Amino acid sequence: MGKLIYEGTVKVDFDDRTLAHLQLVIGTKLRRGEPFHFTWRDDASIGDGRTTVWIHPRCSLVYKFYGSRKPQLNPAWIDALAYTANSPTGLYLVPEPAMPRAEGVEEHDLAG
Template sequence: MRATDTLDHEGRQLYRPRRHDRGVIIGTLVYGLQGSEFDFDDRVLAHLQVVFTAKMRRRESFMFVWRDDPSVGDGRSAAWIDSAIPLYFRYSGGKQPVLNMEWLEEMSIAAGSTQGLVLGEEPGHEGEGVVRAHDNSMKRRDHPAN
């Protein structure tokens, strides 16, 4: 783990965008009636869709927390996910990524906790610098950083 890594209250590494030069396929989570848009790597978005769908089918609301991109303040954001609020997953790539069952299980358990689903690194890739989001991932387009 590097000094710049961010940990949750239990010492687990949080998902955080990392700078890179390689092309990453970026998808968008569109949330709410006003259509707030949040960009995530298509792979991350596919995992979120599975977890969100399972929770929403059971009408279980939960908190979703993630790190913001440095371009919008390097903070964190949270959204209350509820089946009554419109949600749209828009993928840039045409291929469905292979899903990591361990990560899905971890995310599902977290979504049922009082802290909510705090997006963390994919299991098996912690500290490897594996890029899971684009430099602009999680950039809030409804509140530009100017």
């Protein structure tokens, strides 16, 4: 389980895989100088509401990963998250789509 820390005070847990995808999408937007809202659902233990923060080039973000391995990134999920980040409502989590298969790989090859 990883952690995103915003401005040193707002801390939210995401699994490492989700956090890696968010890091890529957020980093891309910030490199372009594009501020945006980021909204997530809060855990039931803190009220089961939602939190929104304003992400901008001068904000302080820390991505804390607890696993030692970098997760494999899903280009379709990156595209889906980037689509939300570019919308008027801003970035929010969407379910991960199926990982695209590598071209020329048969289904029985994936079964091992």
